[in-house]
Amino acid sequence: MRLLHTSDWHLGRTLYGENLLTHQAAFLDWLLAQAIAQEVHAVLVAGDVYDRAVPTTDAVTVLDRALRGFAAARIPVLVTSGNHVAGVHLRTAVADIARPVVLADEHGEVALYGIPYLLPDAVMDELGAERSHASVLAAAARLIRADADERGITRTVAAAHAFITGGVPSDSERDVRVGGIGDAPASVFAGLSYVALGHLHGQQDLSAAAAVTTVRYSGSPLAFSFSERYHTKSVTLAEIDGAGQVRTTKLSTPVPRALREVRGRLDDLLADGGPASASDLAEAWVRVVLTDPVRPAAPMERLRAKWPHTLVLDFAPDGELTGAATDLSRLARTADPVQICGHFVEFTSGGAADEDQQAVLRDVIEAVLASDRADGLLEAGQGPAGRPSDDLADANSIDEWLAHAGRDDDWLAEAAREAGGIGEAGGNTAAA
Ligand SMILES: [Mn+2]
Numbered sequence: 001m002r003l004l005h006t007s008d009w010h011l012g013r014t015l016y017g018e019n020l021l022t023h024q025a026a027f028l029d030w031l032l033a034q035a036i037a038q039e040v041h042a043v044l045v046a047g048d049v050y051d052r053a054v055p056t057t058d059a060v061t062v063l064d065r066a067l068r069g070f071a072a073a074r075i076p077v078l079v080t081s082g083n084h085v086a087g088v089h090l091r092t093a094v095a096d097i098a099r100p101v102v103l104a105d106e107h108g109e110v111a112l113y114g115i116p117y118l119l120p121d122a123v124m125d126e127l128g129a130e131r132s133h134a135s136v137l138a139a140a141a142r143l144i145r146a147d148a149d150e151r152g153i154t155r156t157v158a159a160a161h162a163f164i165t166g167g168v169p170s171d172s173e174r175d176v177r178v179g180g181i182g183d184a185p186a187s188v189f190a191g192l193s194y195v196a197l198g199h200l201h202g203q204q205d206l207s208a209a210a211a212v213t214t215v216r217y218s219g220s221p222l223a224f225s226f227s228e229r230y231h232t233k234s235v236t237l238a239e240i241d242g243a244g245q246v247r248t249t250k251l252s253t254p255v256p257r258a259l260r261e262v263r264g265r266l267d268d269l270l271a272d273g274g275p276a277s278a279s280d281l282a283e284a285w286v287r288v289v290l291t292d293p294v295r296p297a298a299p300m301e302r303l304r305a306k307w308p309h310t311l312v313l314d315f316a317p318d319g320e321l322t323g324a325a326t327d328l329s330r331l332a333r334t335a336d337p338v339q340i341c342g343h344f345v346e347f348t349s350g351g352a353a354d355e356d357q358q359a360v361l362r363d364v365i366e367a368v369l370a371s372d373r374a375d376g377l378l379e380a381g382q383g384p385a386g387r388p389s390d391d392l393a394d395a396n397s398i399d400e401w402l403a404h405a406g407r408d409d410d411w412l413a414e415a416a417r418e419a420g421g422i423g424e425a426g427g428n429t430a431a432a
Pocket of ligand 1: 008009047173174199200201
């Protein structure tokens, strides 16, 4: 029996604002062509088909078109739901776990089961399990083995959306362990022939922990973060022989654009002979980390002139940024809003505001003050008085101070009363 295993399509997801749906639709066209060319018996999709619980109509259209294509080619598709996606069809409920799709090849029958993402709190009672991911998945696997035994089927496959112990995440999964209560060992699937996993976005094999059972993450077909720039994205072709032994092959998926990351000072990056001359960067989705000690002007515009698909710009200035504690004490010593904004510029860019920048800051602040006066928020001739600079000196953190800045009540005394001497507890949760 030949099965195509894939997961984590996340239809409708964007990559740092870049719409991926066209590329996702192209992947689905490619998948159908592969399914036909490889003469597979079925396609397994182990969750996270859509990116959101309520998908956009465009994303629905793309999935609908793909499923019609598979139906027209008479290739069954088994889809399970992920941790945040309402199901498409088929296996999305606990009651469906032991309701297999049974397919046959020349060696006899194979039972395909779908395990939706099992949130322990939601399903533990129904499954008679404890409040852990390992316990609910083990219960689901027991249901599957019992059903297969009853049917007299020895070759069994399960598609599951789960975090299995030993799996390596990237930056683009939404953590299922937080609400999911831990991960589950691959050994819970012992006795099955093949476990088609979804959730982790990098393909990986966890079979070693499950004896003769082949346990694999197919990974997502596209990268959703720069942490995946070294992944070779693929779907898994799983071939199950008459004895239930599984052989897997990775089929690399189409790459819409490579993901690249470059680091350095802006002028160096853009210099002739620098990386900007590399043609692959012009075609790639690029993350740039600028190390200029002082943040250069209009960096994104300049980068995009060379590398039009630059998506992310981060700053990691050479040399040290001002420490938070130092910053706090410096802020406490000044009541001049221009200086305060200057500190902010210095904090974020790693260099002091120059004269031109200070002039801009002064203009903006005076305009704001004038507007406040016009609105009656400040008395004529009054600056931003009452600014709680004394309070600032006593605050435990900038967050705490910001949470109370501009309040005319005696918040420090109040906070002290509320905290009952606990000290640091206050502050950080208010505002924002
Ligand atoms: Mn996912």
